[in-house]
Amino acid sequence: MKNSLKLSLATLLLFSGNLLFSQNDTSMLSMLDPEEETVYVGSTYKSTRIVNSHSLKTTPKGVLDFRIAHRFGFVNTGIYEMFGLDQATIRLGFDYGITDWLMVGVGRSSFDKTYDGFVRAKILRQSTGAKEMPISLQYLATTEVNTLKWENPDRDNLFSSRLAYTHQLIIGRKFSKSLTLQLMPTLVHRNLVENKDLSNDVLALGGGGRVKITNRVAITGEYYYVLPDQIQDTYENSIAIGVDIETGGHVFQLHVTNSTPMVENGFVTQTTGNPFDGDIHFGFNISRVFTLVKPKSFRKSK
């Protein structure tokens, strides 16, 4: 009895040994204990902006991105203004990827003759594999300088009154190949506000995302809810819906939005358009990238 048990055990061992070998023969690579790697989720968005807001995509290391953002006038201005086409608000800017987790940018908008600069850093990166991270977390800080002539040049005007700052967290996740969503808790600080009843700090919560329709076309959207009693009632929450179209070298972003400004302090706290009255801009963003610093493996070769 004991012996036969031993025998059967040994046979089992033998067979399992054989089984192991035959398996190895079908896939030898599995014998290399797979050093599981961390795979970071990429291709969350086509562009570094959803429409006005920053997306989860950053400008890659060593890449300079020249961006033109353009909004026509409100479509409800009628045929006299050619439904807004006669008017234009524009922001020209340069973004640069210092590392793959840190990007900076500067820009100049025609709206309030605003100069802006920003820094955006990845804090957490969504990943699978050895290190699993369900979300991406990024931090955006912007400074905006309004350079309009002083309304009241006779009074004691301070340069600091021109400044506004934005701090934003971008919490996002790519749920599937086609769906990426993000939340954007936002704090805008204005050094100077219109009257003393208004608060200098404005808290808002933004939401945005994209749905890929094909490999080259995606629908995007974003919305900011400004918490009540912080800005004048005449201002609206910012909303934008767009289409991203990729044509090989460029990404064209076409969209409709009720916001005229294209930087954070502007579209979060100074959106005037009521979308239900037809205060809608047609607009587009164009980006053109230049590789200034090539990846290591290409530096020697040419």
Place this chain on the structure above:
Amino acid sequence: MKQLLIIAFTVLSTVAYSQKYFTRSGEISFYSSTPVEDIEAHSNSASSIFDAKTGAAEFSVPMKSFQFEKALMQEHFNENYVESDEFPKGTFKGKFTNIENVDFSKKGEYPVNVEGELTIHGVTKEIKTSGYFIIDNGIKGEAQFTVSPSDFDIEIPDVVRDKIAKVIKIKVSMNYKEFKR
């Protein structure tokens, strides 16, 4: 009885065992050349293992490990062409058909023929090519072959058709180490 079985088992495992060589940091590069633009990409994260006796060989490379000169190219490669999220790896499974000509203990350059199945973008194709083993202080395997994106259901849109070659050259270079259990 027990001893006999142990002996039998040991003998059997030795028979089944034969020397294998492997790498986890093999280099794979590909080149697309057109009058408009030359594109190349490199990976040094390819894994490979082969059996010096039977000639059976396998290769695998994470598609996302390919580095391009321009980040945008890399993104398009992963997102639009090979769709790396869905098909994360390129693999080859086949055989060095004349492995018996290679003397792994003697320095020299040995030509070998390779044939097997190449899988990219979820599509498997039979390929045949030749390469060589260079036995020096280590064991180096090198090969070159060409593929067509269209064979692997990789669609190239009209706007970039002039920039991406119909035939892509692939270079494989592996520094093998002895595989010890």
